[in-house]
Amino acid sequence: MRFIRLPIRKITVAATLALCTALSASTQAQIIVSMWAHAGPGPERDVYRAAVAAFNAAHTDVQVEFIALPEGSYSDQVNAATLARKLPCVLDFDGPSLYNYAWSGKIIALDQFPAINDLKNTMLKTLVQQGTYNGKLYSVGQFDSGLAIWGNLKMLQKAGVRIPASVEDAWTGPEFEDVLKKLKNDGVAYPLDMKFNYGIGEWITYSFTPIIQSFGGDLINRKTYQSADGVLNNPGSVKALQMVQRWVRQGYVNPSAKSDNDFTQGKSALSYVGHWTYSGYKKALGSDLVLIPMPRFGGKAVTGAGSWNWGISSNCKQPQAAAKLLAHLMSKQEVLRVAAANGAVPGLVSAIPASPDFVNGGPLRVYLDQLSGGVAVIRPQTPAYPAITTAFYESVNNIVAGANVKKELDKAVKKIDQNIEDNRGYPVRP
Known part of the structure; x- marks a missing residue:
């Protein structure tokens, strides 16, 4: 035992x-x-x-x-x-x-x-x-973003507007301005909603940068990241923001918009914005909601990216x-x-086929096509970006209010370059 x-x-x-x-x-x-x-x-x-x-x-x-x-x-x-x-x-x-x-x-x-x-x-x-x-x-x-134009199909058809079928078929700059003119002549109060109801801040930089990039401008020299001079205030950037200023003066855009209602209630026929408005817009417009790729405002189409x-x-x-x-x-x-x-656009390539909004024929597919088709440009990869965006959106705010475009961009350049100088060029740290 x-x-x-x-x-x-x-x-x-x-x-x-x-x-x-x-x-x-x-x-x-x-x-x-x-x-x-x-x-x-x-x-x-x-x-x-x-x-x-x-x-x-x-x-x-x-x-x-x-x-x-x-x-x-x-x-x-x-x-x-x-x-x-x-x-x-x-x-x-x-x-x-x-x-x-x-x-x-x-x-x-x-x-x-x-x-x-x-x-x-x-x-x-x-x-x-x-x-x-x-x-x-x-x-x-986990996800990415982008810009495009939501349209009211009924209002566009009534004004006799051609609706692009793909990224490759995007409106040219002159054609886009003709669209705005047709809509205004057809009685649309503010043909283009540019989401000024989002306030003056990063939204302005995110949404306006692709417009100046379309004309050959940018926020900073991306080869050296040491100066914005000759890039942010170059003739292309000036021309791009003069165009936007013209839209405001001609009554194509409402700079005092307070909500999304301009588009959802028919005061605007186009809305320049991202994917995040889809649910509310779809609820308001139903089958009349159409997604239109970024126009080639200048020489090429450009959209924002990143989130x-x-x-x-x-x-x-x-x-x-x-x-x-x-x-x-x-x-x-x-x-x-x-x-x-x-x-938003799913961040993994393998997740796209499982997302009905972004498959071929999906209601948000244009955003993905732009991201994967070379149309998207990310923010400048520099520690100076907080200073860049502040200087830029302050200048755009003044430009929309009627200030001289070149002078405002020159001011922005001086602020950006001063910040870079103050930080000794943001030297790379080990």
Whole structure:
């Protein structure tokens, strides 16, 4: 009997010790990853919460603590956390902040994590471009954006307007102005809605930059990133914004618009904006809603690109665990989940066929065709971008109000170049 009991006792003790050791190791090994996102009440916040819940359910070694912060104060809270060295492990940030965050050391390069580095081959090219600074990948994006023109089919047909069938068939600049003239003569109060109800800020830079780029201008010299002179204030940029100023003077555009109602209530027949208005516009116009590609205002068609994206902060003590979370957020399932909520272009090439809005013949396909067809141009990849956008949208605001275009652009150039000089050209940091 002793011969039998002794091994049993030994096995029981050994098993108990092993169990205790395993439990202790499990407790010690569990890593907490903090995550911030700009998301007020609504679909996107619900999507992020669902994504975190799915990740936590699938992992015992890593758990995510998610905090949603209002978009209006989000950047201020990120800056405050930076000063206190209390940034979360994972955070999202808009395209305008990306390069300054990378340059100033708020976020770390992601190439060191194989699962993230592999995303370069699966994300939309524009998102890879947006996330890259100084040859390294600093962010990944679940979705991309773009500009096009929503049209009221009934009003366009009544005015005898040709409706482009594809990106290659886009209106030329003179043809577009003729469209505005026809609509105005047909009694449309403000033929073109340019979303001035969004206020004076980044929207102005995002939406007006493609117009000056169409004429050969840009926000800065992209070869050196050391000056805006001769680029932002060149003859093409001047001509582009004189054209917009002319639209305002001729009553084609309402610079005092207060809401989306100009288009949804028939005061405007065209709306120059992105994918995010689709749901409301479709509800208002039904089968009369048509999506029209970006016109070739100058010599070529150009659209914006880039949006909110994810990165890992330099304060994160568990970057490997944070990379696991990013890989989860960039899974096909999670990309489709967030794109369905906000109507954006799915950030993975493999997710496109599963998104009915963006397949061939889908109601939002034009946005994808522009992104993949070489029409899209991302923001300048420079830490100076916050200064660039502020100088630009302030000048555009004055131009729309009637100020001299060349003088305003010259002022913007001086502000931008001064900022670059003050920061010693934003030298690349090791």
